[in-house]
C-alpha cells in the first residue's frame with residue numbers, strides 16, 4: 171500500500187462566484203507564469219488525474235529535498251485549482267487545532283459536534299466559532315492554528331504528493347487567494 175499526501179491552501183472568506191473565478195485565475199497565472207505548473211497533457215484517472223503537473227520551475231517553490239527527482243517520476247504528482255466550495259479533510263492526519271492565543275488544544279465540543287458543525291459550514295456556509303477551554307477566547311474555527319484539521323472554502327489550490335512548499339511561496343499563494351486562508355495537510 172503506497173502512502174500519499176497532499177497540501178491544500180484554501181480561501182476561507184466567502185466571495186461571489188465571479189470573484190471566485192477571478193481569484194482562481196490569479197492563482198493559476200501566478201503558478202503558470204513562474205513555470206511551477208504546466209497543463210497535464212496526459213491525464214489519466216489512475217496515474218495522473220490532475221489538470222496541472224509540475225513545470226520546469228517546480229523546484230524553486232519547494233523546500234530543498236533529496237527526493238525531488240523521485241517526486242517528478244511519481245504517480246499523481248499534479249496540482250488542482252478548485253473554484254467551487256469544498257471541504258478539505260486531513261484524513262489520517264486529522265487532529266484538533268490549537269488556540270491561536272494560548273496554544274491549548276481545541277475544546278471537547280470541537281470533536282464531539284464535528285459532524286454537525288462541519289455539515290452546517292459546508293451546506294449553509296456557517297463557519298463555527300469555538301471557545302478555548304484555557305483562555306476562554308472565542309475564535310472562528312478557520313483561525314485556530316494547525317494544518318491537520320478540516321477546512322471549508324474556495325478557491326483552493328492542492329499540491330498532490332509534492333515536497334513541502336516553501337514559506338515564501340505559501341505566502342504568495344495566500345496573498346493571491348486573499349482574505350483569510352488556511353492550510354490542510356492530508357495523508358492517506
Ligand SMILES: [Zn+2]
Pocket residue numbers: 269270271272273274302303304305306307
Ligand atoms: Zn486559548
